[in-house]
Amino acid sequence: MNQVQPAKVKGYWEKIAAEFDTIYSGEKSPFKCWLDKVFRADMYERYRLTVEECGADSIRSVLDVGTGSGRFCLPLAKGKERILGVDFSQPMIDIAKKRAEEAGVAEKCDFRVADFMELELDEAFDAVIAIGVFDYINKPVPFLSKMAKTSVVKVVATFPILWSWRAPVRWVRLNLAGCPVYFFTEAKVRKLCAESGLAVKSLKRVGKIHFLVATPAQR
Numbered sequence: 427m428n429q430v431q432p433a434k435v436k437g438y439w440e441k442i443a444a445e446f447d448t449i450y451s452g453e454k455s456p457f458k459c460w461l462d463k464v465f466r467a468d469m470y471e472r473y474r475l476t477v478e479e480c481g482a483d484s485i486r487s488v489l490d491v492g493t494g495s496g497r498f499c500l501p502l503a504k505g506k507e508r509i510l511g512v513d514f515s516q517p518m519i520d521i522a523k524k525r526a527e528e529a530g531v532a533e534k535c536d537f538r539v540a541d542f543m544e545l546e547l548d549e550a551f552d553a554v555i556a557i558g559v560f561d562y563i564n565k566p567v568p569f570l571s572k573m574a575k576t577s578v579v580k581v582v583a584t585f586p587i588l589w590s591w592r593a594p595v596r597w598v599r600l601n602l603a604g605c606p607v608y609f610f611t612e613a614k615v616r617k618l619c620a621e622s623g624l625a626v627k628s629l630k631r632v633g634k635i636h637f638l639v640a641t642p643a644q645r
């Protein structure tokens with residue numbers, strides 16, 4: 427596998443971990459908070475939808491792939507038996523652990539620094555989620571296939587929409603910062619699922635994001 431792209435992505439998320447978490451914490455100027463509310467409304471909506479999707483009592487365990495600062499793990503930790511958050515950015519995992527401590531759920535959250543594609547897992551999870559992660563994955567089929575194989579009930583993932591004004595803006599901004607970024611059509615997401623052993627349960631547009639809920643086809 428070409429390791430240059432993942433190394434660039436890792437380097438980028440090591441650099442901007444603290445800044446990224448302020449989208450959730452609001453620890454920034456009122457003007458920047460306002461910008462987030464206006465231009466990142468779909469990030470808050472995908473957060474709400476994901477927590478809702480995984481909140482059902484039937485979901486006892488969650489694997490959060492590309493957990494970042496672990497924000498999805500915090501509300502889920504309270505009602506679940508097992509939460510594992512994985513990210514290859516050490517600074518992100520440091521923040522995730524700190525936030526879990528502050529929220530009083532540190533004992534229920536297991537966080538690991540690892541590239542998901544290299545992570546050896548000898549357990550399956552009811553829900554496997556990857557939110558805001560496929561934006562940075564150069565080979566999405568093996569990544570999604572691994573998520574499918576690791577999940578028992580559902581996979582929840584997001585994919586940035588190709589045909590939106592934001593796509594070229596992000597492409598330029600991230601490439602200038604040294605981080606590759608990828609965009610998807612709905613047809614491409616459906617094809618990825620078919621090739622990864624997933625049956626699409628729902629695929630909807632949330633702002634400039636495709637929000638996918640799928641079930642592992644072999645179960």
Ligand SMILES: C[S@@+](CC[C@H](N)C(=O)[O-])C[C@H]1O[C@@H](n2cnc3c(N)ncnc32)[C@H](O)[C@@H]1O
Nearest residue numbers: 439492493494513514515518540541542557558
């Ligand atoms: C936009 S952040 C999203 C964080 C979190 N899911 C959220 O929505 O708040 C993307 C994260 O994916 C992580 N990531 C990307 N590729 C990864 C890989 N192959 N293995 C582990 N983490 C990865 C990055 O380090 C980064 O923290």
